[in-house]
Amino acid sequence: PPTVLAQTPTFTVEGVVSDDQQAVLPGATVTIRNVSTNLTRTAVTNAEGRYVFAALPPEGRYEITVELTGFATQVRDGLTFNAGQRATINVPMKLS
Numbered sequence: 001p002p003t004v005l006a007q008t009p010t011f012t013v014e015g016v017v018s019d020d021q022q023a024v025l026p027g028a029t030v031t032i033r034n035v036s037t038n039l040t041r042t043a044v045t046n047a048e049g050r051y052v053f054a055a056l057p058p059e060g061r062y063e064i065t066v067e068l069t070g071f072a073t074q075v076r077d078g079l080t081f082n083a084g085q086r087a088t089i090n091v092p093m094k095l096s
Contacts, residue, residue: 011085014052017045017066019093024049028068028093035077036060058083064091072096 017028030051033040037060043051056062063077071093081087 009057009083010055011058011081011083011087012052012054013056013062013064013081013087013089014050015089015091016049017051017068017091017093018049019071020095025068025071025093028066028071030091031065031067032056033063033065034060035063056081058085064089066091066093068093070096 013032017025017030019025026045026047026049028045028049029042030045031040031042032053041053043053045051058081062079062081063075064079066074072095074091074093076089076091
């Protein structure tokens with residue numbers, strides 16, 4: 001019999017953290033939090049300034065906070081996602 005793939009009941013968020021001149025920022029701390037359930041995950045951007053959060057449940061609203069010494073903290077809130085979605089959220093940082 002043929003194999004059937006189930007729909008993924010989770011979503012993925014990825015992106016790049018950069019400065020005002022579009023230079024990537026490795027070592028930035030990126031935190032995603034489900035405001036409804038307080039589920040929180042944290043990642044650090046790699047050498048290319050990339051971060052990835054996989055297998056997150058789509059229920060509720062999310063916020064993403066990005067922090068790096070010497071830069072103003074950036075917050076994206078009121079985010080909602082759908083099951084199976086692969087969202088890209090790039091975050092430009094401003095010097096503090």
